Amino acid sequence: MSSAHTLEKAGPGNSAPAPAAHESAAHDTVLHAIRTHTQAEHPSAFLAMSRGTSAFTAPGLDGVIAYRRAGRYLVQLGGPFAAPQSYLPLLDRFVAHAHEQDLRVVGAQLQRHDAQAYAERGFTVNQFGSSWVVHLPDFTLRGTRFMRMRNKISRAFRNGLQVSEVSPDDVSGAIRDIDAAWLGSKGDEARPLEFLVGELGGTAQEHRRLFVGTIDSRPVGYISYSPVYGERAGWMHDLSRRIPDGSPGLMEAINSHVIDVLRDEGATWLHFGFTPFTGLDHGNEMPGHSASFQWLMHFLWDQGAALYPAQTQLAYKEKWAPQDPIPEYVAFDGPASVAAFAHIFRACNAF
Incomplete structure (x- = not known):
């Protein structure tokens, strides 16, 4: 043995x-x-x-x-x-x-x-x-390639979206509501993925970052970011969920805000994780x-x-012009x- x-x-x-x-x-x-x-x-x-x-x-x-x-x-x-x-x-x-x-x-x-x-x-x-990964110092939303996404992001902010970094403990009820609505929109047999997908909470939460989007003080979507170590150290766009039928551009607007935050902090890489x-x-x-x-x-x-849904997941990641x-x-x-x-x-x- x-x-x-x-x-x-x-x-x-x-x-x-x-x-x-x-x-x-x-x-x-x-x-x-x-x-x-x-x-x-x-x-x-x-x-x-x-x-x-x-x-x-x-x-x-x-x-x-x-x-x-x-x-x-x-x-x-x-x-x-x-x-x-x-x-x-x-x-x-x-x-x-x-x-x-x-x-x-x-x-x-x-x-x-x-x-x-x-x-x-x-x-x-x-x-x-x-x-998939984006090199933040080179990233820009300028140009015709990003015109459609810029319009969606602008629409979300015009609809009153505000993005802030929070502790999961402070918004636990809202997170449960978003999760339930998101999972319910996937059908009766849908199950929340684990293991190769991130999570919120636990002893590791102190190392993650959570950004929540609200409209009229109501949380409508969130993205959790996990640390990445090594030569391409930075953050990974990990667990993300939103209420169904919300404002177009919610997740793009949250992530674009976070890109600005990370770049101001000197981060170099934003990873979008694995897609089978x-x-x-x-x-x-x-x-x-x-x-x-x-x-x-x-x-x-x-x-x-x-x-x-590999094709749907890839379509979102390709919006950010990854390497x-x-x-x-x-x-x-x-x-x-x-x-x-x-x-x-x-x-x-x-x-």
Whole structure:
């Protein structure tokens, strides 16, 4: 049996809340890893701090692996957030830990350097989608390209929109109302996503920033921003929701206000996070990738809106003139498996 530890954070992914001291230890361990090990740069690394996401560690190794269990799979977020000398040993310990329980590993949102390492370790690795980022010093809404968005933003502000940075505790009731209205507009079977999507609250909230839009003192939408560490440090446009049938341009207006705030503070990068099935390119694939799974990703881009609205999400991100897409990958512990892939979405509470 391998010697290892799993640190769990209280939240919807666990059957019972963890003791406060244990939760604090998990928080500190994960935060140190994603802040320190910039060779494992990952724009969505802060999602490892979410409640209900476990952190795998091993004695003598400097790093963590963030994951959730779904059925017979351990679903991993990114690669190991680890020191270079600990990266591969920690991955090997994690795989052994899964196999000892007759479980398999499937990794989601691996970066390219992760994908190469996993492929060399015998995983089947395919591009899963891409993440998107804007370089703030170069960003401008001037020009004909942005005319339509400028008009929508202006309309939202003419309708009385005001944007302010707040604490979630101060607007908790309003946030619940917005969430309920937003989820209700998605249909009876809609479920709030987790794991690969951010959250509000918990011990990690002190590191996030929340901006709320109000009209006539009534909150009508919000965007939460999470910190990003590494060479392209900055913020990630993360969890965002609005009331249905509100003023056009609400989210664009909130985000444009935040861009001004971040740029005034000297921030360089605004990340828009990962969108599955987007930015797909054969040139991004790893040696030994699955041709059939590659076909599936392209099919889901064309026809998979019921699973995830990738085209809608990409349309919003492309409004901000992002840099070239950053490919992200899925890695299978063995051959590519539709069952394993489905369990990524199960870990996300999609079904």
